[in-house]
Amino acid sequence: MLHKEGKATILITLLGLFALNFAISFTEINWLINTILGLSVVFLIIILQFFRNPTVTVTQNENHVICPADGKVVVIEEVMETEYYNEKRLQVSVFMSPFNVHVNRNPIGGLVKYFKYHPGLYLVAWHPKSSTENERTTTVIEKPNGVSVLFRQIAGALAKRIVWYVKEGQQAEQGAEMGFIKFGSRVDLYLPLDAKINVTLNQVVKGGKTVIAEIK
Numbered sequence: 001m002l003h004k005e006g007k008a009t010i011l012i013t014l015l016g017l018f019a020l021n022f023a024i025s026f027t028e029i030n031w032l033i034n035t036i037l038g039l040s041v042v043f044l045i046i047i048l049q050f051f052r053n054p055t056v057t058v059t060q061n062e063n064h065v066i067c068p069a070d071g072k073v074v075v076i077e078e079v080m081e082t083e084y085y086n087e088k089r090l091q092v093s094v095f096m097s098p099f100n101v102h103v104n105r106n107p108i109g110g111l112v113k114y115f116k117y118h119p120g121l122y123l124v125a126w127h128p129k130s131s132t133e134n135e136r137t138t139t140v141i142e143k144p145n146g147v148s149v150l151f152r153q154i155a156g157a158l159a160k161r162i163v164w165y166v167k168e169g170q171q172a173e174q175g176a177e178m179g180f181i182k183f184g185s186r187v188d189l190y191l192p193l194d195a196k197i198n199v200t201l202n203q204v205v206k207g208g209k210t211v212i213a214e215i216k
Contacts (some may be wrong), residue, residue: 003103005163005180006051013047046098050182053103056208058175062143065107065195066175067210068151069187071096073203081190084114084140084150089190090197092212094205096185104164104181105208106141107189108149108215109174112166114140120155137164137179141172147215150190153181175208191215 002010017040024036058066075093080086096102120135135155142148153162164179166172189212191197196214199205205212 001053001055002048003051003053003180005182006047009182010047010051013044017044050098050102052101054101056105056175056206058105058208060109060174061211062109062174063214063216064174064211065149065189065191065213065215066105067094067199067205067207067212068105068107068178068189069094069096069102069205069207070100071187071205071207073199073201073205074186075188076197076199076201078193079190081150083116083138085190088193089150090193090195090213092189092191092197092199094187094189096181096187101207102181102185103177103207104153104179104187105175106166106172106178107151107174107212108141108143109172110141110143110148112139112168112170112172113142113148114138114150115164115166115168117162117164135162137162139164139166139178145216147192149215152188153179154186154188155181156185189213 021040024033071094074095075091077091078088079091081089116138118136137153140148140150155162161182166178191213198211198213
């Protein structure tokens with residue numbers, strides 16, 4: 001199953017590859033024709049796999065923080081969060097390579113208390129300043145008991161478009177799609193200091209499946 005965000009990109013890719021291969025077909029250099037055709041097939045497969053959207057069955061639990069994206073855990077540390085909380089939080093960051101599924105999901109269920117889009121740079125996603133200087137969104141979801149989690153979609157060096165489906169004041173369902181980032185990126189979670197972290201550095205995680213942490 002392909003994600004709706006990929007429809008335009010896939011169509012443009014198909015048209016471009018068709019035009020390229022049609023133009024090359026007029027040459028008599030067989031090795032060039034075969035090479036371009038082979039590379040076109042590989043490129044199309046890469047684009048198709050990037051926009052894949054497999055069905056995910058989410059096991060909802062109000063005390064669990066579910067991983068918002070497929071990828072690898074690259075940061076687990078205590079930091080000062082200055083945009084919303086202005087206090088120390090536990091940061092867990094998940095890096096998504098171009099080969100991961102890039103659907104983003106709500107880590108918890110509750111009320112969207114805060115949302116903001118920030119235009120910015122396109123530093124590589126693992127750069128320390130990417131969390132504060134890259135193009136990004138910030139979303140805060142609050143559970144009925146008042147405990148909240150902040151998470152950011154962060155564009156990487158290749159990601160030029162962040163898509164989101166949430167807005168302030170709406171109810172967010174745990175594990176439901178909240179957005180998509182094109183071509184390599186990162187998601188940061190900011191959790192309460194008393195959260196029990198269930199993942200380790202460099203662990204491969206699955207969006208909607210892996211339990212990142214347990215909170216009250």
